[in-house]
Amino acid sequence: MTYSTLNPVALIGAFRQQCTIDTVAAISQAVPIQTLYHPKDDADIERFGVNSTQPFQNLRVCLRENFQAQTPIVALCATGIVIRALADLLHDKYNESPVLVIAEDGSCVIPLLGGHRGGNHLAQHIAQHLQITPAITTASERSLGFGLDMPPRGWKISHHSAINSIMARLLAKQPVRLVQEFPEENFPPTDAFCAEASAYTVRVSDHDTPNDTYSVTLHPPSLVVGVGCERHCPVESVDDVFSHAMSQHQLSTLSIAAIATVTLKADEPALHALAEKLDVPIKLFTPAELEKLTPKVQYPSEIVYQEVGCHSVAEAAALACAGTNAECLVAKAKNSRATISLVRRSSFDALAGQELGELHIIGTGPGDQGNQTLAAREALKRCSVAIGYGLYLDLVQDLIINAQQHRSALGDEQQRVEQAIAETQKGYNVALICSGDPGIYALATLVFEVIELQKMRPQFRLTVYPGITAMQAAAAKLGAPLGHDFLAISLSDLLTPPDTIRSRLHAAATGDFVTSIYNPQSRTRRTLLPEAKQIFLAHRPADTPVAICRNIGRVDETFIKTTLAEFDPVQVDMFSLVIIGSSMTRTTRNLSQTHIYTPRGYVKPIRTRSNAKD
Numbered sequence: 001m002t003y004s005t006l007n008p009v010a011l012i013g014a015f016r017q018q019c020t021i022d023t024v025a026a027i028s029q030a031v032p033i034q035t036l037y038h039p040k041d042d043a044d045i046e047r048f049g050v051n052s053t054q055p056f057q058n059l060r061v062c063l064r065e066n067f068q069a070q071t072p073i074v075a076l077c078a079t080g081i082v083i084r085a086l087a088d089l090l091h092d093k094y095n096e097s098p099v100l101v102i103a104e105d106g107s108c109v110i111p112l113l114g115g116h117r118g119g120n121h122l123a124q125h126i127a128q129h130l131q132i133t134p135a136i137t138t139a140s141e142r143s144l145g146f147g148l149d150m151p152p153r154g155w156k157i158s159h160h161s162a163i164n165s166i167m168a169r170l171l172a173k174q175p176v177r178l179v180q181e182f183p184e185e186n187f188p189p190t191d192a193f194c195a196e197a198s199a200y201t202v203r204v205s206d207h208d209t210p211n212d213t214y215s216v217t218l219h220p221p222s223l224v225v226g227v228g229c230e231r232h233c234p235v236e237s238v239d240d241v242f243s244h245a246m247s248q249h250q251l252s253t254l255s256i257a258a259i260a261t262v263t264l265k266a267d268e269p270a271l272h273a274l275a276e277k278l279d280v281p282i283k284l285f286t287p288a289e290l291e292k293l294t295p296k297v298q299y300p301s302e303i304v305y306q307e308v309g310c311h312s313v314a315e316a317a318a319l320a321c322a323g324t325n326a327e328c329l330v331a332k333a334k335n336s337r338a339t340i341s342l343v344r345r346s347s348f349d350a351l352a353g354q355e356l357g358e359l360h361i362i363g364t365g366p367g368d369q370g371n372q373t374l375a376a377r378e379a380l381k382r383c384s385v386a387i388g389y390g391l392y393l394d395l396v397q398d399l400i401i402n403a404q405q406h407r408s409a410l411g412d413e414q415q416r417v418e419q420a421i422a423e424t425q426k427g428y429n430v431a432l433i434c435s436g437d438p439g440i441y442a443l444a445t446l447v448f449e450v451i452e453l454q455k456m457r458p459q460f461r462l463t464v465y466p467g468i469t470a471m472q473a474a475a476a477k478l479g480a481p482l483g484h485d486f487l488a489i490s491l492s493d494l495l496t497p498p499d500t501i502r503s504r505l506h507a508a509a510t511g512d513f514v515t516s517i518y519n520p521q522s523r524t525r526r527t528l529l530p531e532a533k534q535i536f537l538a539h540r541p542a543d544t545p546v547a548i549c550r551n552i553g554r555v556d557e558t559f560i561k562t563t564l565a566e567f568d569p570v571q572v573d574m575f576s577l578v579i580i581g582s583s584m585t586r587t588t589r590n591l592s593q594t595h596i597y598t599p600r601g602y603v604k605p606i607r608t609r610s611n612a613k614d
Contacts, residue, residue, distance in 0.1 A: 226318025363467020
């Protein structure tokens with residue numbers, strides 16, 4: 001991934017000196033700051049005007065977490081601190097996000113890592129606002145102004161192995177030949193190359209090129225694939241006709257910029273399989289939009305018009321996506337199930353058409369950032385729309401600061417789901433945010449239910465991101481109460497009849513399961529939890545360990561450890577989780593802590609002389 005100055009950065013450091021405050025002000029004018037990380041005791045941090053701030057206890061841990069999350073880092077500290085913090089994480093320079101080190105007084109900026117992934121450009125951009133010269137040390141950038149391994153966004157490279165040797169020759173002013181099929185793009189700059197023949201060659205081409213040790217090929221995003229197919233077309237049918245057309249014209253899949261089709265085909269698995277294989281977006285056009293291009297289509301079809309509402313799908317969609325003055329390379333290639341067209345773009349501006357939206361149903365864990373998965377945090381950063389209960393949005397505010405946010409109250413779950421689906425249908429990248437795990441007493445199941453009951457044909461991708469549940473987070477703080485068979489029961493009777501809840505409580509108690517009770521009590525629901533206590537007392541010992549866990553993962557979390565007999569439901573509210581042990585659950589002390597655990601039977605009885613056999 002190549003970063004640009006539009007990507008939010010993590011700004012990390014101590015901010016107590018006036019010169020540092022001035023430096024931060026200049027940085028914030030240059031690039032968007034996702035989160036400002038500061039020492040825990042750094043007071044009055046709000047003076048910087050940054051929307052999201054986060055205290056850290058350990059600078060090294062803060063640097064590592066952001067680097068592993070591939071967040072561009074701007075560190076206001078000594079270079080050595082950053083090097084020692086990240087040294088053992090450096091494995092692949094082609095996938096490292098930028099890490100910049102800036103002196104606290106703003107006197108120098110060093111792109112320490114990810115120079116060719118946008119770090120050099122980021123350093124130059126910030127340096128302009130600091131009115132200094134960036135300390136760029138990459139030879140190609142310093143001497144030539146470009147690097148072959150840093151092509152424009154959307155470009156891809158084949159034959160990487162020759163890059164270093166070719167760049168070395170260019171720096172030494174030795175001859176390297178440039179074969180440029182797209183001279184109007186001016187990448188790489190022609191004045192760095194010679195006109196004379198040379199075994200070393202850089203090609204800019206959308207064709208397949210031979211692999212040798214003396215050449216590099218840069219593939220611009222020049223091609224658009226238009227696809228039309230029958231309903232439920234096999235993946236192989238689309239793939240076969242596409243592969244045959246590409247091979248016949250010796251075109252490279254690395255130059256495919258997008259797949260284009262009509263909106264009615266947005267849910268075809270074959271199209272999604274091809275897009276995933278090529279790692280490109282699907283661009284959608286309505287039948288009315290495609291019908292306007294009928295005069296430019298070589299093979300209009302009345303049959304297609306009767307079925308879809310436009311005289312062409314593959315050819316018209318490819319032309320619509322590629323834009324003005326596009327060149328049709330393959331107007332129509334087909335088999336019995338699928339048709340494709342190949343079009344070359346005349347310029348590499350933004351592609352036309354609506355992209356498929358993406359709905360990310362994200363579990364943020366119980367509240368603490370440390371209990372959020374990297375996958376969930378990365379998905380949140382990519383989203384342009386964030387929807388959720390206000391408290392849940394607050395818990396991830398640093399990740400959704402640039403997203404349009406829609407807040408709603410508890411009880412508005414169906415409204416949130418329907419809004420998330422509607423926004424995603426428009427082509428947006430939407431986060432539907434839940435606490436804990438979205439598939440456990442949360443909104444993932446409601447999304448699928450709404451889609452099914454309303455008989456939708458969603459035109460978006462949907463991904464569920466698991467989260468650490470309140471039950472798991474509480475169990476970790478308590479010790480290991482879930483060490484043997486366990487289950488979870490919700491006492492909320494808003495969606496489940498009370499008699500059904502009672503029957504499940506009886507089943508849990510008689511089955512001797514460790515039981516986690518969600519939604520145990522509210523201001524109006526006050527009867528089922530006392531009933532639960534009596535049901536469990538009838539089936540297990542009075543000294544069975546019980547824990548009341550409140551505000552798990554938040555700054556005011558509390559744990560009350562008691563026994564089943566002494567457990568007082570009055571101490572429980574809607575922000576609590578109750579864990580009731582099984583007959584095997586034990587408590588043990590470790591220094592000043594009391595831990596609850598449920599043994600599974602790994603440990604065998606210790607042999608002594610009194611029980612050992614001769």
